[in-house]
Amino acid sequence: MDKIKIYTDGACKGNPGIGGWGALLVAGTKEKELFGGEKDSTNNRMELMAVIQALGVLKRPCEIALHTDSQYVLKGITEWIQGWKAKGWKTASRTPVKNVDLWQALDAARTTHKIEWIWVRGHSGHPENERADQLANRGVESVR
Secondary structure, rough: OOEEEEEEEEEEEEEOOEEEEEEEEEEOOOOEEEEEEEEOOOOHHHEEEEEHHHHHHHOOOOOEEEEEEOOOHHHHHHHHHHHHHHOOEEEOOEEEEEOOHHHHHHHHHHHEEEEEEEEEEOOOOHHHHHHHHOOOOHHHHHOO
């Protein structure tokens, strides 16, 4: 199984506002940069999109170390999602899960991979996370 490191980030100018997502994929000495954006989004949606898009370019099952600075993504996928699914995509307070379309897409995208979810502090000088942030900002600029 191929081993890949993925670094993701989302950005939003206004929240909601113009959003961008970015991802850096590293496999050995090879790197791939991805970015995109949406005219009307939120920071949380862009954080999710970065992960979904990064997983979407993989052609076969991989062993992944996925780095995110989003507690929302990390806790959502490792802690909250099982409860949401069991409750029909409702929260503990019985309200609909926000961004359910993206959570369902991420849930499907992760099934063929072995993923270690790693939180990194954003804007703390972590080189690959900083690159993911720059890519997310390029995503914002791409839709302005």
